[in-house]
Amino acid sequence: MSRGKIPKSVTNNNSQEGETELRRGPWTLEEDNLLIQYIASNGEGRWNFLAKSAGLKRTGKSCRLRWLNYLKPDIRRGNFTPQEQLLILELHSNMGNRWSKIAQHLPGRTDNEIKNYWRTRVQKQARHLKVDSSSKTFLDAIRQFWIPRLKESVEQNSSLASISNSSCSSSVSTMETRKTNDPSPVLTNDVPLHDSPCPNPMSPEVLRFSCGNSLEGDSYDGSIHGFCMQELDAQNVSVSGCHVVDFDWFREDLGESFWCNDELWQFKNMA
DNA sequence: AAAGTTGGCAACCGCGAGTCA
DNA sequence: GTGACTCGCGGTTGCCAACTT
Incomplete structure (x- = not known):
């Protein structure tokens, strides 16, 4: 197979005059800059035309993917917060592998990114349990054990936050205003988070969507079971305290230990 | 320290849907 | 109606850094 990150080029057979070499593989800084600058002055769309006009030896498809998944200014990077993880689990349990819908x-x-998260983190749990990640058994286990555990964590963190920080009222009013007045996705955080040592555990945009934004044509009902506004508001104010340690609990190293003995026993009974 | 293994993630592919001449 | 073209989605691959032996 010729995929992957080795820079290489292929012949564009669609080219009428002569043979144009199309680049594949990882993008260079120069290519990124070309794409960013072109979109900044001309906007997105017509990706094949864009690729040629920008002087990129890439397919339109490749340009679109690079822009949407990496270069777009409002892309958030870094670990998923517990709230985001909870959202993903909840949404996936309703929608299945409809990654783009979940991403909305x-x-x-x-x-x-969400798809990768699911494959690397969630499916890993399934492997540990020796079940298929798409099996009803595993999905039930997620609903019964994993999601409640995450909710518990969110609640615990939010109560800790409310003890250590009493300035949440302004945050609450801001969030509620946005929730009630504007159903459309609005990004307020223009700063990419790659360099942030402490990703915002409850960013406004995540909060908003957690609280009932329902997209048109989407089967998801928008209300995430028991994931209420109050919990999230308290979470939001914990940002200033930079709870890196608090949120580390859910990272990779929890692995097998994520499922406690009781839960494993129950799970085995289910299976 | 070196070799082997694993996990994370960027990037590619195929396919279906939409649009337009 | 249909064929060409574009776009977007979900699945898959393979590189490489981190980790383990």
Whole structure:
């Protein structure tokens, strides 16, 4: 197979005059800059035309993917917060592998990123449990054990936050105003988070979507079971305290230990 | 320290849907 | 109606850094 990150080029057979070499593989800084500058002055759309006009030896498809998944200014990077993870689990349990739909509920996150999260983190749990990640058993286990555990964590963190920080009222009013007045996705965080040592555990955009934004034509009902506004508001104010340690609990190293003995026992009974 | 293994993620592919001449 | 073209989505691949042996 010739995919992957090795820079290489292929012949564009569609080219009428002569043979144009099309680049594949990882993007260079120069290519990124070309794409960013072109879109900044001309906007998105007509990707094949854009690729040629920008002087990129890439397919339109490749340009679109690079822009949407990496270069777009409002892309958020870094670890998924517990709230985002909870959203993903909830949404996936309703929608299945409809990554782009799920991504619409997590502003700044791409379908590719969410898909990768699911494959690397969630499916890993399934492997540990020796079940198929798409099996009803595993999906039930997520609903019964994993999601409640995440909610518990969110609640615990929010109560800790409300003890240590009493300035949440302004945040609440801001959030509620946005929730009630504007159903469309609005990004307020223009700064990419790649360099942030402490990703915002409850960014406004995530909060908004958590609280009932329902996209047109989407089967998801917009209300995430029991994931209420109050919990999230309290979470939001914990940002200033930079709870890196608090949120590390859910990272990779929890692995097998994520499922406690009781839950494993129950799970085995289910299986 | 070196070799082997694993996990994360960027990028590619195929396919279906939409649009337009 | 239909064929060409574009776009967007979901699935898959493979590189490479981190980790383990």
